[in-house]
Structures are given as C-alpha cells and as structure tokens.
Amino acid sequence: MADALFGRVAIVGVGLIGSSIARAARRAGLVGTIAASDADAAVRARVRELGFVDEVTETSAEAAEGADLVIVCTPIGACGAVAAEVGPRLKPGAILSDVGSVKGAVISVMAPHVPPHAHFVPAHPIAGTENSGPDAGFAELFDGRWAIVVETPGSDPQAVAKVRAFWEGLGAKTDTMTAEHHDLVFAIVSHVPHLIAYNIVGTAADLEDVTQSEVIKYSASGFRDFTRIAASDPTMWRDVFLNNRDAVLQMLGRFVEDLTALQRAIRWGEGDKLFDLFTRTRAIRRDIIEQGQDTAAPDFGRRSAPPAGE
C-alpha cells in the first residue's frame, strides 16, 4: 500500500453510496484501512458479511477515531448529528467530507462541528441508482461519472486536492463549484426531475377514470421510465427537498411557467410551437450521448434485455 492516498478512511452510513465508495477504494488500492459504521444494526451485520471493509464499528465516533478521511454517507437529514459526533474525534490534519445531494444546507449544519485542526471538504458524486442499501452498491458506480468537490470560504487547497485525487481514484472525473451554484444546478438536473416523476406517478394512481391496473399494463408507452425514478429512496428525497427548498422552488417556478405556455399552445392548436420545442430538445440528448453520459441504445438498451415475461 505504498501508494495509499489515505491511511485510514471511515465511512459513516454504508448504503448505496457508502458501500460503493468502499468497494471502489478497495478495487483501486486507494487506502490502507476502511472502517465503517451505520445507525442500522442490520446494515452493520450485512456489511460484515459482505466483507468489503476492514472494520465495522458500533458508532461513527469509533470509526472516525484515528481516521485521515471521514466520509458521511447518510441521508442529508442525519449529516448534522453525525458531524457533531465525529467532529470532536477528528485528529489533526484529518479531513471530514460527505456525499450529500444538497450542499448549502448540509455545509451549514456540518461546518460548525469541524475543529480548527481539521479540514472540511464537502463533495457530491453524480452517480446513483434507484436502489438503496449495502447490497445495491458496486465498485464501478463512479466510473466515468462526475464528482463535485465544493470549495468553501477558507478551505485548505491541499485538502481539496486530496479529496479530488480520492474521487479520481474511485473512477470519477472531478470539478469544483460553490455550494450555492451546486444547489441551483442540481435543482434543475436532478431535484425537479425527481419531483415531477414522483408527481406524475401519484397523479396517475389517483385518477377515477383510469384504473391503476390500466396504468401498469400500458406503462411501456412512456410512464414506466418515470416510475423508475419515482422508486428512489423516500428518506433521501424528502431530505433533498427540505434542504434545497429555495433553489427547487425557483426552478419549479420556471418549469411551471414553461408548461403553462405549452398547455396554451395545445389549447390553441399551435403545432409549430410544439414542433420547435420538440426539435430543440433532441440536440441536448445528442450532446449527452456524445459526452458519454448515457447509452445511445434505444430504450436504454432494453431491446437486448431478456424478453419480458407475461
């Protein structure tokens, strides 16, 4: 382990993201020892069984003891309490980080617990699936994806550089951004899309004229893609919306404004307006595929999937 970037890394919260970090760090030989802790005893037991960390501790304080890097991978709502618990254990020069999908609110509850002799470098990997828990994680999750590292006022450039190197070692490309800008960008590329997916699935479930069984039977016509997003973890997403309220409401306002214009175009039969928008949106898809952020296979490659059952 001559090349290990960090001697001891502590992961607090070993779900999809925490367990993927551990697996990817092992794959790359990035760290000496990985300690992990989780509030849920069943998760701790399962992590012991899966064996992708060196040590599973009862408390986050124990995991953080002597660690060079502590990464908080709990839902956002728990980040403040975890920081309060691990902050006093951070050794001189240690780095505290997180992976929360919202940055401003998380920083405001974590930063006060970081002692002057340690560093705080928040981060957010842009990778995930709709599944949760330690079984859902895998070493390749971050390969080719972006990880945002946030520079806060007074953050230590060397600590920032080490966190970037860590994420690059996990397979990601890194970028830095302010917390404020991060929260605006992810409100539109992630939070509002999740909100409208949850919303349409809820609307469809509550109709009187169309039954739930019809919605399910005929979902291949568009709806099913929304249901995948709307199957994401309820706790994680509740916390995202509660903690990125202002940016989400701002972006939602824009979405509704544009939707009202489309509604009006449909009402008045303005086919050209519809056609123009529908043409413009294709260009963005093309760029996403060119930049390797999605597969070009039709239907996300479902075509080559094993045939669907009855």
Next chain:
Amino acid sequence: MADALFGRVAIVGVGLIGSSIARAARRAGLVGTIAASDADAAVRARVRELGFVDEVTETSAEAAEGADLVIVCTPIGACGAVAAEVGPRLKPGAILSDVGSVKGAVISVMAPHVPPHAHFVPAHPIAGTENSGPDAGFAELFDGRWAIVVETPGSDPQAVAKVRAFWEGLGAKTDTMTAEHHDLVFAIVSHVPHLIAYNIVGTAADLEDVTQSEVIKYSASGFRDFTRIAASDPTMWRDVFLNNRDAVLQMLGRFVEDLTALQRAIRWGEGDKLFDLFTRTRAIRRDIIEQGQDTAAPDFGRRSAPPAGE
C-alpha cells in the same frame, strides 16, 4: 403459407412501427405477401434495400390494391389523407386498420372513407422506442407488449377478431377498449409524460444561471432519462398533442394541481407529505416489474452496459 391469416397485407408508412410490423409478420409467417408504400422516396429506396417486404409501391393506392389488410402507419396527421386515397381501392371484405397513438380524432378522419363493403378496425400497439424510420424497426418490438384494438359502433366482430389474431401473431397481447377511454388512458400514461419530459428539457436549456454544458455534464443525476423521452419524433408527437387535446389538457390539469400541492409542501417544510407520496409511488413500480412491463435491473440495466466513454 397454409396458415397465413391474410393473403396480402399493405403497410402505408414504413417507419419504426410499419417496418417492425413487416418484420414481425414475416418472422411468424403470418401473411402471404407484404406490400409497402411511403410518402418519402428515400424511405421507399431504403425499404427495398432492407428487403423485409415483397413489394414497394410508389403510392398507397397501389399497395392497397387487392389487399386483405391495409395498415396505416404514418404520423397521425396523415391518416385522413391516406384513408381518402386507399378507401376507394379496398376490395370487398378488406380490413383497414392503423396504429395511431390517438384514436378518437384518427377514427373521425378515417372512418368516412371506408366503403360499406370493407371493415375499419383501428388499433394501437403499446411499444416503441425514441427512434424513427425503417432502420429503427425490429421483429421483436411487440413481443410481450399490449396492442389495443378499438371497437367502434357497428364494427364487425369477425374483422375485430382477425385484427386481434394478427397482433397476437406479431407477439403482442391484445385488449379492446372504446376510443374515448383509450385517449384518456394514454393521455396519462404516455402523452402527459412525454409533454413534461419535453418541457423540463426545454426549461433546462433556457436558464440563465445554469449553462447548457452543466446540464449535459451532470445529467446522470436524473435528467438524462427525460432527455431520452424528449428525443422522440417531433412530427409524431406534435400530431399526438393536436389530436388528443381535450384528454391531454384534462390530465395536465390534474398533474398541475398535484404539483402545486407538492410545491406547497416543500415551501412549508411538510416532510411527511413528501415521504408519504414517495413511498406510495414505489408500489406502482413494483407492480410494473412484476407484470413484465419493465426490467428490474437498476438504471434500466445500464450497469451492465459497456463502460461510458470520457
């Protein structure tokens, strides 16, 4: 071909759907001869090259000549004109059908052109991808998917039964429904989902505070799934919204009403309301997977896809 359900089948409009019907009919040995026609000379030439039909004609009238079944697979906006052209050529006992994603409006423009000695049996297969054209089609498109066959007032039960048998031969499961109910069901499971996908992609492209390149870079966080849907054919979808106006506006009204309630819950920090909805929507996803209408692989199975490029 002793088992052929129809001697001669004519396909008018040989794009994704028309070409998939031809390929699937051949795979199953369902028909004697397949004739095809398309308004686009380049498409006709390509269909000749691909060789999945027996005959390519210049006009739809020629293709329909002597056919036992004529299926109109053009965008909805062309269905009336095609019916006007092929109607007078229909031989006694011939069946005219279509595949349009909207039924009420399409029936109202096609039905008047069907002579008394022929039958009209509208249909709609619930299968497709975001791609268009004869190269995008494939024989397996309808396997395990639903096809809706519409019973109109006075429709001939035997003709309806033959069209159902045809779709079942193509690999689909069939169901019947009134045109009115069809248009309501597909407004919520297909048309409104497409509209909001186009809308959010448009909103994201027009922001001042977030650049288009950021939207593309970080799209893996939710947005990219919407861009796939928003890459669907502009002509097809313009026609869908213009022709299913009332049902789309009705369902859109419900969607916006529910979204307003969610917006309010976020503004007032009502985490329980968010959590309840986010939990309820998971059940629908589970049912869709259990009924074989989607893959349970996380991220639509992208995980096992070849690694994304830089």
